[in-house]
Amino acid sequence: MRRVIVNQLRQLGAEKILTAVDGKAALRILTSQHVDMVLSDWNMPVMSGLELLKTMREDSKLFTLPFIMITAEAERTHIEEAIACGVTSMILKPYSPSQLMVRVEKALAWKPGRAPGAKAATTAPKRLDKKPDDQSVAPQKPTILIVDDTTDNLVLLSGLLKTEYRVRLAQNGAKTVEICTSDDPPDLVLLDIMMPGMDGFEVAKHLREHPTSENIPVIFVTAMTSSDARLKGLDLGAVDFITKPVDPDALKHRVRNFMRYVQLRKNLQAEYDGMVEMAQLKEDVAHITRHDMKGPLAGVLGLLHALIEDDSVGRKQLEQLKLVEETALQVLNMINLSGELFKIETGRFELHAVPVPIADILRRIAEINRTAYAGKDIHISVDTDVPVGDEVPQSLGDAMLCYSLLPNILKSACEAAPDSSKITVKLYDQSPLRIVIENQGAVPADIRSRFFEKYSTSGKSGGTGFGNYSAKLLTEAQNGTITLAVSDENNTTAITLTLPRASSAV
Structure with a gap:
């Protein structure tokens, strides 16, 4: 082969x-x-x-x-x-x-x-x-190779089939093997057994040993009627036997039956070609869409952040801006999860690390979740562990990944926390930076060992088990770590992340 x-x-x-x-x-x-x-x-x-x-x-x-x-x-x-x-x-x-x-x-x-x-x-x-x-060019008719050492038989069989098929002729085994292993093999072979030199059985054996011809259907057309001959032919891969003298109608029906198989095979190839092309088209469209959306979306988030920080914005407008920001972050999260995670999983992601205002991101997602989970009366506190007036530390990573990573973790904490409980978010000014998000409610024991595995979920209606897995990948893609700590005694769950700290000189 x-x-x-x-x-x-x-x-x-x-x-x-x-x-x-x-x-x-x-x-x-x-x-x-x-x-x-x-x-x-x-x-x-x-x-x-x-x-x-x-x-x-x-x-x-x-x-x-x-x-x-x-x-x-x-x-x-x-x-x-x-x-x-x-x-x-x-x-x-x-x-x-x-x-x-x-x-x-x-x-x-x-x-x-x-x-x-x-x-x-x-x-x-x-x-x-x-x-x-x-x-x-337009598809050709299916090709049948008729093999017989007697000219009259070749004329008879070709006359019966040439109106429906492209017919080729061979009078010996060597020519048959040459045609069947060429660049233009036939779709079906009608093969005589009793021929001088190389008989039909030897021809069939040669065809089955060559990768170009091994799958070509062979029908033996022969005067041999013994069961031994039939078994030998079937053992060599023959799909049917037609006995001489040939019944024209029976021959045409049998040939049509096997040509249906040939056509089904061709249709299958065309179908699989279409499936592959469709998958590649979807990938190209998805890539172009992600590429074209992320730039403008990052610009929108920057404008929204500036407006939210503007003291002249009224309270009602501020609430609307925060809702718009939340929606934009959700869209960005979907883009990152569909694009960057695929690159991370396949080892193609390249991190271009820059200083990221991680404290600002933590405060923003906390505010968004306070609004989203107001019905649960959850109190979310954020502590950046930095004295007033001191420079707030920044992580060294990718802001877009952080905008997907941190909301996932805090959202999971809010969903798991009981009503009227407290969630703490603390940023420790260390190297690397350490972020701890803790909520009341202990993760069930049966999923703790696989908490960060793909599709791991427990008792959450509609949950995919993808959030914690994506959080792990997005953290590690920024050269960070993420761990789970559960206290059954205190009934708490804590997620701890470490991220590289950007130098103050940057």
């Missing part, structure tokens, strides 16, 4: 092609040499193609490599799993070189999460600027 694919890629213009026997061997190559694209079989020993794909998508250095999966796997759920793991393209066996060319060209043009307006890659092999046969 490797030799066949290498030959196909060379015919398409690829010059440097590296091969590996399994996913683990492929990883060794990927970590030691430059590679532009990966083509991998699904089923392999040691490490399967899907495992290789998952490993690559979790590696920040390999994440952007195009990945084409070559497989006979047709289970929709498995295809969906590959798409969810980030496969660039799928090729179902059997396939033609022109189909491979289409997918290689698209894969080389694919870049996950590219910046809006960025042009696609143009490093395709030399011949990939040609329009492939299966994309530039």
Whole structure:
């Protein structure tokens, strides 16, 4: 299979092609040499193609490599799993070189999460600027190869089928193998058994041993009627037997039945192509949307903060501005959770740390939550641990991540706290900075060990268990830590965060 694919890629213009026997061997190559694209079989020993794909998508250095999966796997759920793991393209066996060319060209043009307006890659092999046969012209009729050493039989069978199908003819086994392993293999083979030189059984054996022809349906057309001959043919992968003399109507019906299978396979390939393209389109749209929204939204928050701090703003207007700020923060939180968390999870996030007014953020989210949870009569206090007049410390991180991280924690505390209770938020001026958010109500014992795991939740109606997990990732992405402390004796829960402290000289 490797030799066949290498030959196909060379015919398409690829010059440097590296091969590996399994996913683990492929990883060794990927970590030691430059590679532009990966083509991998699904089923392999040691490490399967899907495992290789998952490993690559979790590696920040390999994440952007195009990945084409070559497989006979047709289970929709498995295809969906590959798409969810980030496969660039799928090729179902059997396939033609022109189909491979289409997918290689698209894969080389694919870049996950590219910046809006960025042009696609143009490093395709030399011949990939040609329009492939299966994309530039109307679909051809399905092809049937008729094999028989008797000319009269070839004329008879081709006459019965040529109005519905594209018919090719061969009078010996060697020619049959040549056609079936070529760049343009047939969709179905009608194969005589008794031929001089290489008989039909030998031909079938050769076809099943070659990756290009191994999945081509073969129907034996023969005068042999013994059960031994039938069993041998089935063992070699024949899908049916037609006995001579041929019944024309029966032949046409059987051929149509198997051509339906061929067409279903082609439809399946088209469907999976559409599924992959749709997933990539969604990713591109989501990336562009996040990119375009964050800048203006940050500007809105800055303006709102300035207006809220303006003493000339009336009380009623101030309350409205705070509601607008709360809504803007919720939108920003959704953007960060859908975009930055994905980058963090896949190892692609890059922190550009700047001083962040963490005390101001704590006070703002406390005020927002006082309003949001006024019905529970919860008292929220904020202590920055700094004497009046002294410089308030700042964290060194990403303000947008903090605007998502801290509201999540405080919101969870407010939801868990009983009515008419107290929540304390304290910022300790240390290096690193330490933030402790404590509320009454102890986290249930059954989820404490997995409190920061994804989808961990308990007794919360409509809860996804995503908030604490995202808080952990957003904290660690800023080189901080987050821990849980529960006191059953005092019936309290405390979340402690540490974040790098910005230098006073900054």
